[in-house]
Amino acid sequence: MSSQAQYQPPAPPEPTETAAPKPAPDSRVTPMMAQYVEIKAANPDSLLFYRMGDFYELFFNDAEIASRALGIVLTKRGKHQGEDIPMCGVPVERADDYLQRLIGLGHRVAVCEQTEDPAEAKKRGAKSVVRRDVVRLVTPGTITEDRLLDPGRANYFLAIARRRVSDTQWGYGLAAVDISTGHFALSEADSTSLAAEIARFEPREILVPDVIHDDPELAAFWRETRASITPLSREGLDPASAERRLKDYFGVATLDAFGSFSRAEITAAGSALFYIEKTQIGSRPVLNPPARENAGAALAIDAATRANLELTRTLSGERAGSLLATIDSTVTPGGARLLAERLAGPLTDAQMIHDRQDAVEALVENGDLHDRVRRILKRSPDLARALSRLGLGRGGPRDLACVRDGLFAARDLGLELAKTHDLPRELSAAAQRLQSLRTDVADKLAAALAEELPLLKRDGGFIRTGFEPNLDELRELQQDSRRFIAALQARYANDTGCRTLRVKHNHMIGYFVEVPQNVGEDLLKEPWKDTFVHRQTMAGAMRFSTMELGELESKIASASDRALRIELGLFETMAQELLDLSSNVAAAAEAIAVVDVTAALADLAVRLDWKRPVTDTGLAFSIKGGRHPVVEAALKREGTAFIANDSDLSGKEAGHILLITGPNMGGKSTYLRQNALIVVLAQMGSFVPAKEAHIGIVDRLFSRVGAADDLARGRSTFMVEMVETAAILNQATSRSLVILDEIGRGTATFDGLSIAWAAIEHLHEANRCRALFATHFHELTALADRLPRIANATLKVTEWNNEVVFLHEVVPGAADRSYGLQVARLAGLPHAVVERAKAILSELEKSDRESPKRALVDDLPLFAVPVRAEPVRQAKPDLLREALATIDPDQMTPREALDALYRLKAQG
Structure with a gap:
């Protein structure tokens, strides 16, 4: 069933009186709507996903936009200040699919979650609204979910700052951040190379201060770029504040260990961190320290050239048919992203180029090593993105397993490379990073995680039986309860003589006994009415509860809740142990990507x-x-x-x-x-x-x-x-x-x-x-x-x-x-058109032979630097123009005009 069919808009809460002395009936605002309006006012530039039960609801203009963008039903329920409330909703379980479509269309989404248990809200009063707050802003450059990302493409957002170099020149600082992998790069550009530098990163989102966004020389570029543009009300931070923000984020007293940065680069980096704090709302992604890319270190390729050469996308915007798609034989997501990065920014340093070529050549010449390395790489998952989700608190059990498998692959890859002596510099450096990696956490994860893992940690069941004794006891209690329910159902069926009696459960009324309606009528009478308490009448069936079921439900719920708390605690402990090793894990992920790209290029060299x-x-x-x-x-x-x-x-x-x-x-x-x-x-x-x-x-x-x-x-x-x-x-x-x-x-x-x-x-x-x-x-x-x-x-x-x-x-x-006529015929031009074109061409060529053009090559001077003024040549008189100048058509009769035309023709 589609989400549209499943979706039933909730009824708005009963309206309450406003603070106005004499509120009109159409000016009443419900507590829920008052909460919504307040949260929406704080996020005016985003579509607000407002959590209500199992759906994210959208209201008013947001609902109308989302309805058109997503193709979902727009409905109306209740009134707000006398007006109908347009609304639509998407299931929480499928929210990623809808987010992907909205982000792809350039929208920003504020995700508003319930931050309080409904039971707690009820303690404040029957009509109290559950507390909600925005927990995350989802923008094109800050998404981290696997389903929303291209595994082979980096997802950068780019922060830009600038400084004045001279009276007529600006210098630009760029900070490129991919929070899904932790990559953090800084670079500089001048006015002529800014567009090419932006094109190299191919960002999904660009943070542009108002003063730069409104610069007349750049305004057209911001309007036309494919990236989503996010204007900033000010230039983010001044260099001093930005530097403090960088130091605080990475816990250092000085940035000297990271490199030497310009004021514009530091300001851009500070703006990027400010934006992360704004969009992630308390969560801190795992970022690598900022790395400076020197100006001129990469081959400069402007956006037009990238498009013409179809490096990463064809002219129609497709990846298939591009150079990247043709050469990509990587087997890991990280390797695919690194290959795209290297293709987008080829080197200009001869020694670094030679280091990469040496590494490729080593695997070309050692086919056995190449094959063994590729076999290990094929079982290496996306370490970087799994670690990032864990750092942001969005990870699940499968992310733990992903890091576990990645660490094991990294260990095996390091051991394999260590068997080969005299590795080239690039492979040797990768091997050292892999060999220095701690894998004891991976061993613990292997012992802790079950074979089959749920997507979400809240679903539980991801800890292996035998790992935690207390958890095993609670699970046994749950199993015993299920056996008791089965026995209870059999006893009730025998006592009532109803073989179709069933004990069931739902989230609304908990455990209940369901019987056909004719049997239910009997249970309302003696001797059963004290045992079976009527709860619901359905079409053809009736539902009852019993004291035994209530006690059992309490035990099961308690055991389930305690078991889930234990599992969640273990999850947080293991995730934190991985985050404590985040720098080593990130280094291993980079090393795996380097080896994968090298092996992929070696495969190309041999195969092609x-x-x-x-x-x-x-x-x-x-x-x-x-x-x-x-x-x-x-x-x-x-x-x-x-x-x-x-x-x-x-x-x-x-x-x-x-x-x-x-x-x-x-x-x-x-x-x-x-x-x-x-x-x-x-x-x-x-x-x-x-x-x-x-x-x-x-x-x-x-x-x-x-x-x-x-x-x-x-x-x-x-x-x-x-x-x-x-x-x-x-x-x-x-x-x-x-x-x-x-x-x-x-x-x-x-x-x-x-x-x-x-x-x-x-x-x-x-x-x-x-x-x-x-x-x-x-x-x-x-x-x-x-x-x-x-x-x-x-x-x-x-x-x-x-x-x-x-x-x-x-x-x-x-x-x-040029054989143009032959190509025209091959293209399918009508035969008559081609034949007529041949005749015209013949006449034109004949005319050209009879009246050859002046030999321009002999008359034109060569290009001179600097260009010198050439003497002006006296132009020959133009007799036709002189004759035309003497004619006044408005004063001529038709006969005089015809005679003048014949005279002009004779002069020509």
Whole structure:
């Protein structure tokens, strides 16, 4: 049965008089509604889940929003100040499902629980309302439940602060926190790199102080980002207060042991901790000490480039089909998250890259060790998130078991790695962390926990029989009581002669005797009326209680309550023992993730024949037999081979530019992207899909591939193209790699050609970077004769029986045509359209041969840095324009206008 069918709105309590001297009948407020209004007023920006029994209720506007968002029934019960009360509800047991949908839609939810036993409330008066309070604010960046999280994706919220660097420059501090794993990272960015740094973390929620949120230069970015934006009324904390908050949270006298942080970073970190306190309301997640990530330590990739290259998501927003999905062969949730993190932030430090590659190579060469490690990893659960839930008080018995199994896997993994001598630095460091882990708590958990575990600790039954004698005694009492109930039912059935008599139980009336209605009528008479006390009449049945059942129920309830208290006490003791080791457990979780990522990349290298690239600090860029990992995987599933291609952009003092022409559908975009992806893979520490690769470390990666508009911001496809191109030309350095595809194609031919021409010259002379530039402007290929670091390449194509065959092979040279008509025919354009296009093309080509365009290459000066003013050339007179200027159409007869038109035609 659906939750909608099960849900019955509760009747509001009887209205009571307000404090007004003469309250009107429609102004009365019930005590329950008064409580609700007070709690809602304290949480105006959140949907309030108001606990009433087995449901979370929503009222008024919250109910209307939730009803639409969740597709649940909106109903009305009672009145508040004369108005009907809109309301809807969701079952507590299924609240996670509804929370997931609300959070996914960008809503925040305040969870309001009963903080008092109803029996205690009754002592204050029959109409007293059970005390309630908000115990947690659920926001996109602070969820911890497994059912609400993607196990392979970090769930960051990002706090931002800033400081003035100069009169015109701001410096930004960023604090990225994932409370589901305890990860806490600090970094800095300037105005030009802020968007790229935010994109690297891919946060679910961003905390933005009002002064930054309202900055005209950034306001558009906050409106358009996919992350949920949470404005702060002030800049969180000043640096001094933020520093005190950090010290108090981690129990240290100084932050020096954590690293050296800027004032903006400390302020951002303090704001993050303030937000945790606000949303978790008394609970303290287990956080790692803040770790600073130095500016420039990661390859800078802006949001547009990440989208174009489809690193973690495709352009449609799906994970399937992305580079991450293609290379992810990890077997642990922590490993999957670390792989995504490394892919999002490839390194720029040569030694750190080499350390990662050494580790991968060690497992590539030692297949037996690789296989043994993977077998252990496959039984390692999500240690980090289970520990976090326990720290927040949201953990259950299965989280204890998760940590237990994770600790055992960590111990076995450490022992396995210890058998191998001369491990590379990264694997050796992981092995040391694993070997220093205490596992005596895991042994205790193994002895304490039952084989079958409930999801919630309040359900009990998770402590193994034989672990706690007092608990075993109470359980035996419960078992004896059940046997006594069975015996009592048999005796009552025999005495009354009713073979269908049953002793049952529900939460409303406790234990009761149920008999058919005709038998029940007899039990109301002598000699039974003193033994059986009537409780309820049902359709076809009657229910009675007896003194024996009441006494038995009291014993059972007492035993059950005492047994549950013992189990909950044991749970809290074991959870605290784990939290006391939280730093060691977190270190073990990180080590497991490192080993998993290394083993996964080694698996890729062996299975897909990837090779270790050479990475250094030079400007080399030489790839032999490079392949696009995602396209190759797709072709392999279809049984088709991928055509590998070489690329060389190497230079000593400046990078080279490869100008690529060729037919539509020939594979230019694939070739561009594969070279960029090889750089990302190499610098994240992976082997790469190529026979050989030598890459001088890239500091910034830019990609402008494909066409897209941004109508919400009033930007056409061409405007988006120009904005992205401008960012590249303004930011690329000599160490950058730039990928440009079809610049200038979104506007008029000569406009586009001139923009593309100037962009290439700027890349060559000003940026001096390594670049791949694909174009259909064949005129640009002449630049290779004038600019020394430009070379031409084309995609081979051949024709067979009037059919075009794309060979997908990159060779030196330039294309002289684009085969657009052939591609149009393949796409299914009507035959008449294709034939007409052929005729038009023939006429245009004939006209061009008869009236060739001026040789622009010979006339245009080269790009100069800085740009010098060129002498103005005298323009030739425009006879047509001069003739048009003498004509006044308003003063002409139709005959005069026709004669003027013929004269203009003759001049043309």
